[in-house]
Amino acid sequence: MSTSTVALRLPTALANQLKSQAALHNVSVNAEIGKRLFQSVNMNEFVADMFSRINLTVNVFRIEPRSTTYDLASLKMFFETHNIDKIILGSREDNINNAVLIVIIHTNYATFILDDTSLNMARPPRSSEIEDLLTTLDEDGLMPIVEYIEKPVEDTRDYEASVALDMLIDHGSKRLIDLNSIRKILKNIT
Numbered sequence: 001m002s003t004s005t006v007a008l009r010l011p012t013a014l015a016n017q018l019k020s021q022a023a024l025h026n027v028s029v030n031a032e033i034g035k036r037l038f039q040s041v042n043m044n045e046f047v048a049d050m051f052s053r054i055n056l057t058v059n060v061f062r063i064e065p066r067s068t069t070y071d072l073a074s075l076k077m078f079f080e081t082h083n084i085d086k087i088i089l090g091s092r093e094d095n096i097n098n099a100v101l102i103v104i105i106h107t108n109y110a111t112f113i114l115d116d117t118s119l120n121m122a123r124p125p126r127s128s129e130i131e132d133l134l135t136t137l138d139e140d141g142l143m144p145i146v147e148y149i150e151k152p153v154e155d156t157r158d159y160e161a162s163v164a165l166d167m168l169i170d171h172g173s174k175r176l177i178d179l180n181s182i183r184k185i186l187k188n189i190t
Contacts, residue, residue: 061113062114062161064116072133086146087106088147089149101117101130102117115164148173148176
């Protein structure tokens with residue numbers, strides 16, 4: 001990747017915020033600024049794409065799948081760009097095993113369901129992608145709001161999003177204590 005040098009003047013308060021965020025993320029100030037600029041430049045395209053893949057039902061949205069890599073990248077960006085109240089992870093039943101990841105994301109304005117991802121926790125390299133997602137949740141400081149559904153849930157893809165949400169929530173979820181506890185659960189699923 002080629003790079004360019006750009007001189008940049010910032011208000012001192014903003015520069016200090018960027019330094020703090022860079023330290024929090026263990027990156028250089030330059031890397032933090034580059035990441036934020038990249039996200040803001042690409043945000044309109046990302047948001048347009050995300051909303052083109054959801055089915056609106058009241059304030060419950062189903063995000064339609066694309067591909068494993070795209071779904072994973074979309075989730076990670078979603079976590080970084082929205083104020084999230086709660087994330088619920090689980091697995092749904094399928095024909096081969098009970099290892100297809102489902103994700104429910106509660107925000108202050110809507111709930112998003114991903115119950116048709118291609119993220120299968122039992123097949124390499126998919127299991128490493130799930131680990132990468134968990135690491136992102138941990139690094140972004142979201143683990144305190146992550147919960148999990150202990151047992152595999154039924155397939156909800158054929159139901160309207162609001163009905164699917166009710167079916168998934170009925171299983172109950174538990175607060176995630178730490179990253180190792182979800183790893184143990186994932187091992188049991190696979």
